Amino acid sequence: QLQLVESGGGLVQPGGSLRLSCAASGFTLDYYAIGWFRQAPGKAREGVSCITSSGGSTNYADSVKGRFTISRDNAKNTVYLQMNSLKPEDTAVYYCAAAPGCATLTVQPFRSWGQGTQVTISS
Secondary structure (H helix, E strand, O other): OOEEEEEOOEEEOOOOOEEEEEEEEOOOHHHOEEEEEEEOOOOOOEEEEEEOOOOOOEEEOOOOOOOEEEEEEOOOOEEEEEEOOOOHHHOEEEEEEEEOOOOOOOOOOOEOOOOOEEEEEOO
């Protein structure tokens, strides 16, 4: 069974950076697109970014374009989300999940959700 584990969250000041990791256990990520999502208290889960299985295509939510970068290292079976210029509104629990492709950043096609990692942006 696909299992994904997120890590790298924490508390940083506005303008700071974090790098999140999404690691797979028990299977290879090579055949899956991986999406990052986030959920703030009282809000719906929203798509942040997605990367195709080969890493050849990525997409981003408008709110993070130019600040976040998704990448993957299939040799390490890990997908990363580099987050720069962080804002208080980026505060949320961040999740990764797998899908056949990155046609959409909606929740429904994605499966095998991790447990999430908390990101808090505050001075």
